[in-house]
Amino acid sequence: MGTKRLFLVNGPNLNMLGRREPDTYGNKSLEDVVKLVEETAGESEFEITAFQSNHEGDLVDWIQRAEEEADGIILNPAAYTHTSIALRDAISAISKPVVEIHISNVHAREAFRHTSILAPVCSGQVVGFGIDGYRLATLGMIQKIESEGRNDS
Numbered sequence: 001m002g003t004k005r006l007f008l009v010n011g012p013n014l015n016m017l018g019r020r021e022p023d024t025y026g027n028k029s030l031e032d033v034v035k036l037v038e039e040t041a042g043e044s045e046f047e048i049t050a051f052q053s054n055h056e057g058d059l060v061d062w063i064q065r066a067e068e069e070a071d072g073i074i075l076n077p078a079a080y081t082h083t084s085i086a087l088r089d090a091i092s093a094i095s096k097p098v099v100e101i102h103i104s105n106v107h108a109r110e111a112f113r114h115t116s117i118l119a120p121v122c123s124g125q126v127v128g129f130g131i132d133g134y135r136l137a138t139l140g141m142i143q144k145i146e147s148e149g150r151n152d153s
């Protein structure tokens with residue numbers, strides 16, 4: 001059994017975390033998020049490959065890549081959550097589990113943020129716990145991968 005790997009994929013405008021609408025998204029940077037996820041994963045000897053893009057097609061490429069190169073994806077699709085059939089189709093196209101995470105409580109915000117096109121094809125969703133949601137999403141994903149590994153044997 002080799003080292004397990006998770007992709008951490010962040011969508012548009014999340015490169016501006018810490019500077020972007022801090023009342024909604026907090027003061028921590030994307031670098032802080034990556035560190036938090038790496039530390040959390042490291043406790044279970046999972047490795048992280050982190051990627052951020054403002055471009056939908058790049059995110060599709062990384063989701064597809066996970067099929068060969070990762071055991072699961074922690075995904076904050078940002079605004080594409082609410083619009084992207086292409087991301088949904090990419091998630092459906094792979095067999096690896098995907099957890100959707102949102103820093104803010106999207107359900108307490110504008111109506112257009114209440115619908116996720118992606119949630120029905122994800123394994124789970126973490127919403128509204130701020131940056132700590134990334135830690136929770138990482139733990140949930142590891143738990144899922146490890147328990148499925150045990151069922152296989």
Ligand code: DQA
Binds near residue numbers: 012080106
């Ligand atoms: C977000 C919520 C989305 O509605 C928004 O477009 C984002 C960030 C979040 O993490 O709370 O860019 O995904």
